[in-house]
Amino acid sequence: MPSLPLKSHNYDFLLPLIHSMYDEIIVYDDNYQIVYVNNACQRHYDCSPEDMIGKSFFDFVDRNCWNNSILPIVYKEKKAYAIKQKTFIGTELFTIAVPIFDLRGNLTYVIMNVRDHLSGIPLYNPNYSYQSSKPEAIPEIIATSFKMKHVMDITTKISTIDVSCILTGETGTGKTLLAKYLHFISHRSEFPFISLNCASIPTSLIESELFGYEKGAFTGAHTKGKKGLFEVAHGGTLLLDEISELPLSAQAKLLHVIQEQSYLPIGANIPVSVNVRILAATNKDLKTQIANGLFREDLYYRLNVVEIYLPPLRERREDIPELVNRFLTHFNFKYGYSKTITDNAMTLLCNAEWKGNIRELRHVIERIVVTSDSPIIDAVHLPSAISNNNNMSLYFTTTSPGSSFDSKVEEYEASIIKEAYQQYGSSRKVASHLGLSQTRAHKLIKKYVH
Structure with missing residues (x-):
C-alpha cells in the first residue's frame, strides 16, 4: 500500500x-x-x-x-x-x-x-447497550373545534375494538399522529407501533419490507433473512401510510393477510401467523383509484371498516391558537428560547390558508423561533406569504356588513398605521418603514393614533 x-x-x-x-x-x-x-x-x-x-x-x-x-x-x-x-x-x-x-x-x-451504533464492526466492550431514557408517551391531540371533537369521539369508540380503519385527509393534517394515539389508547399499547410510508419504498422492495424473506430468497438477500414489518408489529399496530401507492401485487398479499392472519415470507414454505391491527392512511380518493384500476375494491372494503376523516386546518381554525402555543413552547425548550407571540400575529396565523396544514404551521413556528431576533413574535416576523395575504382580507372581512368601500379602505389604513406606530414609535421610523414622507406619516398618526 x-x-x-x-x-x-x-x-x-x-x-x-x-x-x-x-x-x-x-x-x-x-x-x-x-x-x-x-x-x-x-x-x-x-x-x-x-x-x-x-x-x-x-x-x-x-x-x-x-x-x-x-x-x-x-x-x-x-x-x-x-x-x-x-x-x-x-x-x-x-x-x-x-x-x-x-x-x-x-x-x-x-x-x-x-x-451511530456500529454495524458489521466488532465492538471491544459488547456488554454495553443503549437504554432509552423514557417510554413513549401517548400523543396529545388538539381538539377544541367541533370537527376534531367528533374525530376524537370516533377514535375513542373504536380503540377497544380490533377493526381495520382508514384515516383520510389532506397532507399534513395529522393522520400519523392520530394513528399513534389510537394505538396507545388501545389494549395493544404494550406492543410495537410500526409505520410504513408506502410511497417511500421502491416497488421491487415493498413485499420484502412488509413480509420479509428467507435467507437466499433472491440475489442480494441478507444471509440471515429478514423479518417483515408484519412480524415486527406482532401484537401491535401497523400503519400503512399513503396506502394508495401500494403496488397491486402487494395489495393482493395484504388482502390475504387481513383475511387469514398469516402469510408466506418470500422464499418460505411455512406460513407465519400474525396478530396485527392494520391502519391505513391516504390523502387520495381511493374510490377514484379503484375506478382507475389502481386499487383493489375488495381490499378497500376490508380496510374501510371505519373511516376517520381529518379536516384541514382551515376547517378547524379554533384549534390554531393552541397548536401555535404548543409548538412555540416545544421549540422554545428545544432551542433554549423564551419567546412569546402577540395577539396580532396570532390573528394572522389563525386566518392563513395553511395549504400544508399542521405540518406547515409547525414548520413556520420553528423557523420564526430560530431566525427572529426579537423575544416577541409579531406580524413583522411572519412569512410575507402569511402577513401580506392576510392583512387586507382580515381587516376587510371584519368590518360591519353595511360598510362602504371608502370606510373599509380607511379602516385598513388605520390598522396599518396603528400597527407600524406600535412597532416603531415615531413618525420618522413609520415613514421609513411604509415608504411615506414624514409629514404624511405624522398626519396619519395624528388621525388614527392620537
Missing part, C-alpha cells in the same frame, strides 16, 4: 477518505445550507449525499429526519456542542457540532461529526 502524501500541500487525496469514513461528516455554511456530507448519510437518513448537498437544514426538519438538532444553538452561541438524536428511521445518533471561523472571527461553517 503506497504511503499517504502527508507532507504534501495537495490535500485532494483527503476527500475520498472522508467520503468513505464510517462516521457521518456534514458541513453547513453560515446560513443553514448543506455544502458537504459523506456517504454515511445513507445509513442515517436513507438519503444519498446528492439528495442533501445544496439543500437547507429546514428541508429536513420539515421531513422530521431527526427529533432535535443543535445547529441553531451553534449559530447563535458560536461554540461547539454535542447532542443525542434519533432519526425518523429509528437510528440513534451522537452528534458533535463545531463552528468554523474566518480570520475576522466571522462564523463561516459548522462541521458535524455524527456517529
Whole structure:
C-alpha cells in the first residue's frame, strides 16, 4: 500500500477518505445550507449525499429526519456542542457540532461529526447497550373545534375494538399522529407501533419490507433473512401510510393477510401467523383509484371498516391558537428560547390558508423561533406569504356588513398605521418603514393614533 502524501500541500487525496469514513461528516455554511456530507448519510437518513448537498437544514426538519438538532444553538452561541438524536428511521445518533471561523472571527461553517451504533464492526466492550431514557408517551391531540371533537369521539369508540380503519385527509393534517394515539389508547399499547410510508419504498422492495424473506430468497438477500414489518408489529399496530401507492401485487398479499392472519415470507414454505391491527392512511380518493384500476375494491372494503376523516386546518381554525402555543413552547425548550407571540400575529396565523396544514404551521413556528431576533413574535416576523395575504382580507372581512368601500379602505389604513406606530414609535421610523414622507406619516398618526 503506497504511503499517504502527508507532507504534501495537495490535500485532494483527503476527500475520498472522508467520503468513505464510517462516521457521518456534514458541513453547513453560515446560513443553514448543506455544502458537504459523506456517504454515511445513507445509513442515517436513507438519503444519498446528492439528495442533501445544496439543500437547507429546514428541508429536513420539515421531513422530521431527526427529533432535535443543535445547529441553531451553534449559530447563535458560536461554540461547539454535542447532542443525542434519533432519526425518523429509528437510528440513534451522537452528534458533535463545531463552528468554523474566518480570520475576522466571522462564523463561516459548522462541521458535524455524527456517529451511530456500529454495524458489521466488532465492538471491544459488547456488554454495553443503549437504554432509552423514557417510554413513549401517548400523543396529545388538539381538539377544541367541533370537527376534531367528533374525530376524537370516533377514535375513542373504536380503540377497544380490533377493526381495520382508514384515516383520510389532506397532507399534513395529522393522520400519523392520530394513528399513534389510537394505538396507545388501545389494549395493544404494550406492543410495537410500526409505520410504513408506502410511497417511500421502491416497488421491487415493498413485499420484502412488509413480509420479509428467507435467507437466499433472491440475489442480494441478507444471509440471515429478514423479518417483515408484519412480524415486527406482532401484537401491535401497523400503519400503512399513503396506502394508495401500494403496488397491486402487494395489495393482493395484504388482502390475504387481513383475511387469514398469516402469510408466506418470500422464499418460505411455512406460513407465519400474525396478530396485527392494520391502519391505513391516504390523502387520495381511493374510490377514484379503484375506478382507475389502481386499487383493489375488495381490499378497500376490508380496510374501510371505519373511516376517520381529518379536516384541514382551515376547517378547524379554533384549534390554531393552541397548536401555535404548543409548538412555540416545544421549540422554545428545544432551542433554549423564551419567546412569546402577540395577539396580532396570532390573528394572522389563525386566518392563513395553511395549504400544508399542521405540518406547515409547525414548520413556520420553528423557523420564526430560530431566525427572529426579537423575544416577541409579531406580524413583522411572519412569512410575507402569511402577513401580506392576510392583512387586507382580515381587516376587510371584519368590518360591519353595511360598510362602504371608502370606510373599509380607511379602516385598513388605520390598522396599518396603528400597527407600524406600535412597532416603531415615531413618525420618522413609520415613514421609513411604509415608504411615506414624514409629514404624511405624522398626519396619519395624528388621525388614527392620537
